[in-house]
Amino acid sequence: MKRQIVFLTTLSFALIIYLVYDVHSKRIIIENYKNQNEELQNLNAEQSYVLENITILSKLQHFAEGHNLENYTLYTTDGDSCELKDVCKGEKLIYYFSEQGCQVCYQPFLKKLVELSKKIGKEHIVVIGKFEERRSFKLFLQDLTSNNDLTIYQTKTEFNIYPEYNEYALAFQVTKDLAINNICITDKSNTELSADYLKLIEKKFNNSTSSQVE
The missing domain is CATH 1.20.5 (Single alpha-helices involved in coiled-coils or other helix-helix interfaces)
Incomplete structure (x- = not known):
């Protein structure tokens, strides 16, 4: 039991x-x-x-594409003023971004531009940041890596290309009349497209240089 x-x-x-x-x-x-x-x-x-x-x-x-920019006033890192048309003479790649835009969208692209400048020449790349205050612009410059050798300008005015969405960072070229062409919006959702765009730009500038040599 x-x-x-x-x-x-x-x-x-x-x-x-x-x-x-x-x-x-x-x-x-x-x-x-x-x-x-x-x-x-x-x-x-x-x-x-x-x-x-x-x-x-x-x-x-x-x-x-084809949108005509105004001849905006820009400011150098030393505080001197100039006009957009002056800095766009010759063949240039312009990169415009706003301090109110997405930093993870434009910061990585800026690093890629540094690498591109070593291949096509820094004189062919112009960076324009929209900062309302010079103090904010200076702080931005201080945060950049020491090996950054790009020409960077400040604008206090937005490049009103769109009725809205003007905080997107843009890479583009311009004609003598400041008409936009070959534009690419750089965003964290299209990093591969942005990388391909830079490859095309590099090829375009290299072909242009080769033609001038010949």
């Missing part, structure tokens, strides 16, 4: 342990499934955002 009681007690205890383990295992499986489902939803949402944003950027780039 005692042996039967011990056996039943042991069996009951083992069954309880199994049930607790089974419930715990199923709970872990369910939680893992929920986490995977949430990750998948987040990934889908992120991909949807990227696609929607790239669509918007493509439309904005098409809209800006």
Whole structure:
């Protein structure tokens, strides 16, 4: 009788342990499934955002092609003033960004421009930052890496190319009449397109240099 009681007690205890383990295992499986489902939803949402944003950027780039810029007043790092038309003489790549824009969108591109300047010549690249106050402009310059040797100007006026969305950072070239061409909006959602754009610009400048030599 005692042996039967011990056996039943042991069996009951083992069954309880199994049930607790089974419930715990199923709970872990369910939680893992929920986490995977949430990750998948987040990934889908992120991909949807990227696609929607790239669509918007493509439309904005098409809209800006041929847009005539005003002859804005610019300021050098020393505080001297000049005009946009003066700094755009010759073949130049212009990079415009706003202090109110997305830093993770324009900071990486600035680093790529430094590398590009070593290949095509820093005299062919002009960076223009929209800063309302000179103090903010100086702080921005201080935060740049020491190996940055780009020509950087300050503008206190937005380049009102679009009715809205004027905080996007833009890389482009201009004609003698300050008409925009070959524009690329640099954004964290289109880094690959921005990299391809710089390759095309590099090729364009190298071909231009080769033609002049010949």
